[in-house]
Amino acid sequence: METNTTIQTTVVSRSRAASPLNRLSTFIYLRPWLIMLMLLGPPLIWMGVVYLGSLAILLLNSFFRLDGFTGLIVREFTLATYRELFTRSNMDIVARTTGMAALVTITTAVLAFPLAYTMARVASRRIKPLLYLGVLLPLWSSYLIRVYAWKLILAREGIVSWFFSIIHLTPLLNGLLDLPGVGGPSLSVSPIGIFIVFVYVWLPYMILPIQAALERVPNSLIEASGDLGATPFETFRHVILPLAFPGVVAGSIFAFSLTLGDFIVPTALGNSSFFIGQVVLSHQGTSGNVPLAAAFTVVPMVIMILYLIGAKRLGAFDAL
Amino acid sequence: MTGETIPAIQFLNVRKVFGEVKAVDGVSLDILDGEFFTMLGPSGSGKTTCLRLVAGFEQPDEGRVLLLGRDVSRLPPYDRDVNTVFQDYALFPHMSVGDNIAYGLMIRKVPKGERDRRVNEMLDLVRLSGLAHRKPSQLSGGQRQRVALARALVNNPRVLLLDEPLGALDLKLRQQMQIELKTIQQRVGITFIYVTHDQEEALTMSDRLAVFNHGKIEQIGSPAEIYEHPVTPFVAGFVGISNLVSGDIGERITGSPDTFSIRPEKIHITDPDTHVPEGKCSVRGKVRDVVYLGLYTRYLVEIGDGRDLVVVAQNMDTTSMDVLSAKGREVRLVWDPEHNRTITQSGERALV
Numbered sequence: 322m323e324t325n326t327t328i329q330t331t332v333v334s335r336s337r338a339a340s341p342l343n344r345l346s347t348f349i350y351l352r353p354w355l356i357m358l359m360l361l362g363p364p365l366i367w368m369g370v371v372y373l374g375s376l377a378i379l380l381l382n383s384f385f386r387l388d389g390f391t392g393l394i395v396r397e398f399t400l401a402t403y404r405e406l407f408t409r410s411n412m413d414i415v416a417r418t419t420g421m422a423a424l425v426t427i428t429t430a431v432l433a434f435p436l437a438y439t440m441a442r443v444a445s446r447r448i449k450p451l452l453y454l455g456v457l458l459p460l461w462s463s464y465l466i467r468v469y470a471w472k473l474i475l476a477r478e479g480i481v482s483w484f485f486s487i488i489h490l491t492p493l494l495n496g497l498l499d500l501p502g503v504g505g506p507s508l509s510v511s512p513i514g515i516f517i518v519f520v521y522v523w524l525p526y527m528i529l530p531i532q533a534a535l536e537r538v539p540n541s542l543i544e545a546s547g548d549l550g551a552t553p554f555e556t557f558r559h560v561i562l563p564l565a566f567p568g569v570v571a572g573s574i575f576a577f578s579l580t581l582g583d584f585i586v587p588t589a590l591g592n593s594s595f596f597i598g599q600v601v602l603s604h605q606g607t608s609g610n611v612p613l614a615a616a617f618t619v620v621p622m623v624i625m626i627l628y629l630i631g632a633k634r635l636g637a638f639d640a641l
Numbered sequence: 642m643t644g645e646t647i648p649a650i651q652f653l654n655v656r657k658v659f660g661e662v663k664a665v666d667g668v669s670l671d672i673l674d675g676e677f678f679t680m681l682g683p684s685g686s687g688k689t690t691c692l693r694l695v696a697g698f699e700q701p702d703e704g705r706v707l708l709l710g711r712d713v714s715r716l717p718p719y720d721r722d723v724n725t726v727f728q729d730y731a732l733f734p735h736m737s738v739g740d741n742i743a744y745g746l747m748i749r750k751v752p753k754g755e756r757d758r759r760v761n762e763m764l765d766l767v768r769l770s771g772l773a774h775r776k777p778s779q780l781s782g783g784q785r786q787r788v789a790l791a792r793a794l795v796n797n798p799r800v801l802l803l804d805e806p807l808g809a810l811d812l813k814l815r816q817q818m819q820i821e822l823k824t825i826q827q828r829v830g831i832t833f834i835y836v837t838h839d840q841e842e843a844l845t846m847s848d849r850l851a852v853f854n855h856g857k858i859e860q861i862g863s864p865a866e867i868y869e870h871p872v873t874p875f876v877a878g879f880v881g882i883s884n885l886v887s888g889d890i891g892e893r894i895t896g897s898p899d900t901f902s903i904r905p906e907k908i909h910i911t912d913p914d915t916h917v918p919e920g921k922c923s924v925r926g927k928v929r930d931v932v933y934l935g936l937y938t939r940y941l942v943e944i945g946d947g948r949d950l951v952v953v954a955q956n957m958d959t960t961s962m963d964v965l966s967a968k969g970r971e972v973r974l975v976w977d978p979e980h981n982r983t984i985t986q987s988g989e990r991a992l993v
Contacts, residue, residue: 541731544698547718548725549745549796559744563735 383615394611402612406620411600415620418597421512422580425519426573432520433527433572434565440528441535456525464522468589471518475508475590482507505592514590519580526579527572534568535561570632577628581621597621647710649674649800649832650695655704657690664690665701666856672800672834673849674709677826679835681843682853683879688836691853692802695834697721709799724793725802729809730785732777738788739764739773745796763791766825783814790825800832807842819845840880844868852876874984877902884908884950885984894922900984905951907980910940913971923975926950931968938964942974950974 349355385394386401405411440452459467474480485494498504498511505511538561546556584598591599597617605614650672657665665687672678680688693699694706697718705714713721724745732741739760740747746756764770767787777785786806793801803822807815823846826833837843843850844864851861852875860867860876871877874885887900895901903922917923926944938959940952952974956964 539729539731541727541729542733544696544718545725545727545731545733546744547698548696548723549792550719550748551744552719555748559748560733 379615379618382612383619385612387610387612392609402616405613406616411617414595414597414600417594418581418621419624421516421519421596422577425516425523425580426576428516428520429524429527429576430531430569430573433524433531434569437528437531437565437568438535438561440532442538456528460525465585467522468518468586471514471521472509472589475514475517477507477509479509509590510592511590512594515587518586518590519583522586523576523579526575527569530571530575531565531568534565534571538564566635570635574625574628574632578621578625581624646674648672648707649676649709650834651705651707651710652691652694653705653707655691655694655701655706657687657694657699658702663856665694667704668856668858669704670851670858670861672832675830675832677823677833677835677846677848679837679843679847679850680853681837681840681850681880683838686853687856688838688853689804690856692725692804692834692836695723695800696725696802697723722798723800723802724796724798725804726786726789726793726806728804728806730777730789730806732785732788732792734777736777737773738769738775738777738780741777741788742773742792742795744792749796759795760791763795766794766828767791782810783818786810786818790822794825794829794831798831800834801826803833803835805837806835807837807839815842822846844880852879854879869982871902871982872984874900874902877982877984882951882953886948886950888946890924890944890946890948894924895978895981897983901981902984903950903976903981905939905953908950908952908974908976910942910952910954911973911975913973915973915975917973917975920978921975922978922981923973924950925971925973928967928970928972931965933961933964940967940972942972944974 349359382394383402384398384400385396386399387393388395436452436456440449440456444452476482482491482494485491494508497513498507503512503516505514508514508517542560542564543556546560547553551559582598584596584602587596587599595603597620601614601617604610604617648671650670652668652670655665655668656663668687668691670691680691682688690699694701695708697713697716697720701714705712707713708721708723733744736744742760742763743756746759751759760773761770764773767790769784769787769791772780772784777788780788786809789806806822807818810818819842822833822835835843835846844867847864849861849863850867852859852867854875859873860871862870867876867880871880871883877883877885882905883902884905885900885902886894891901892898913925924944926942928940929943929949930941932939932941933956935956937953937955940954942950942952944950954964
């Protein structure tokens with residue numbers, strides 16, 4: 322009886338080992354470093370070589386300068402390009418872009434939270450997929466098309482102006498457009514318009530991480546807070562908000578950095594007041610001043626690094 | 642137990658329905674002040690829903706829940722003087738142990754000095770002094786359990802609700818915590834309502850317990866009453882192991898057609914030819930299976946008609962070799978008829 326069993330097992334394992342595919346599986350299975358290499362290899366090559374490589378070249382370029390007379394790039398170390406970057410008009414562009422990014426981030430966060438909360442904690446199982454679809458559907462169409470659609474919506478002859486006219490508030494709209502600095506000939510050519518469209522296009526990127534963070538808060542924590550005497554408002558303040566905070570920070574990183582680098586929205590809806598993305602585009606394209614374009618690109622990178630350090634200080638990554 | 646004291650908790654014909662499911666189906670119940678009361682039952686029997694009705698997480702569809710004589714059926718959790726220890730502990734992950742325990746006091750705006758004093762008192766009570774600055778994620782399961790207990794007790798509630806709080810702990814720790822919980826309850830003198838599906842836990846700790854099945858209470862009584870005098874087949878089967886005997890075989894053994902239950906530990910297993918003393922119950926059978934459990938051995942004995950009786954015997958003089966060789970042997974089972982419990986009430990047949 323016992324010998325029989327032994328023979329049988331041996332036969333079975335031999336026949337399996339005979340397959341070359343099986344031998345390969347065993348070869349890989351016994352070498353964890355090989356599995357690691359297979360998993361990390363492709364993304365490491367992509368991120369490490371292609372992405373970090375181009376980033377390094379970008380940084381390097383920002384320390385070269387453009388010879389204004391010949392129009393050629395002088396490839397020797399200089400801080401001249403940075404000196405040019407820190408002029409008054411360029412700093413205005415940096416301030417305008419950063420201010421817009423901050424305002425857009427705060428607004429999307431305020432608008433996104435209630436919806437994310439509804440999706441995560443209130444909506445029934447039937448409504449939830451519809452809300453998801455509603456948030457994600459716009460991302461399936463080209464962002465460029467949506468921006469130009471907004472240009473039509475906001476145009477002087479567009480639906481917004483029409484709506485203001487039928488509720489007899491056209492003077493209010495005109496007053497808004499007359500404001501120096503933020504106004505313009507119409508909503509479709511003004512910083513207000515840029516702001517509205519930015520908030521629209523980045524909203525899903527804010528909703529999803531907040532929703533994910535709220536989804537992870539167990540119901541029992543909310544019940545426990547109520548059980549310990551906290552009213553729903555106190556529970557929100559002491560339990561829900563702190564636990565959703567990492568999601569808000571994650572969303573704000575998207576909204577903030579995407580606004581900092583965008584050149585399509587301000588081009589489509591802007592006036593002559595430039596944003597960083599537009600300047601980079603024009604310097605490296607039209608005027609061929611790659612060093613200055615590179616130096617401009619360093620600005621949002623530095624701002625984002627400072628932002629991430631600040632977020633870390635606030636404990637946004639503690640839960641990771 | 643005297644008439645003039647108001648019960649801590651009263652259920653008056655409470656019903657709660659979730660969709661099609663009658664979670665609580667007409668429960669009436671008095672829980673006395675200062676009592677350690679256990680709601681015992683299988684999952685889905687309505688015991689947790691009853692606890693949640695007391696906590697205020699659910700509102701009854703019918704009937705009323707009274708806390709010290711006052712109708713609290715429609716009050717939100719934060720307006721009820723009860724606190725809960727949750728099954729998953731529900732500690733706030735972003736707060737330290739100390740802040741977790743202080744949460745209820747902070748909400749009620751107790752001054753900082755007194756708050757700290759009471760938190761330290763609680764940490765002493767649950768033997769966690771010195772861990773106030775840890776985060777819940779840095780604690781073991783048993784320690785988290787104690788923090789959850791301290792966080793609830795610090796508010797000095799009239800009633801403490803415990804929802805299977807020891808379920809996630811290993812056996813040794815669970816047994817240790819059972820004794821500790823009972824000690825703490827006696828020290829603080831607060832009414833404890835304890836929900837569990839573990840009959841041993843219920844028997845160990847409770848002053849009284851209610852056995853739940855399908856949203857109804859099958860029996861209420863002290864652990865000894867429940868164990869020794871189960872009134873329904875379900876209770877007989879759920880609390881401990883019981884052999885239910887009915888029909889022809891039952892009538893042959895006792896001379897009465899009534900269904901009765903007999904506990905496995907009351908039955909002696911002997912040779913088939915042993916003389917049976919006058920007045921004892923006895924039946925012949927064949928050992929179908931033997932499970933050696935170290936402290937004792939469990940036999941499954943077929944007594945005819947495909948019916949099995951479970952018999953346990955302590956391994957006082959026997960070794961594993963002896964008992965395992967008993968499989969397939971003809972035996973005689975003998976027991977004292979005073980241990981037979983006639984099942985009076987009808988009800989669902991329990992797993993035996």
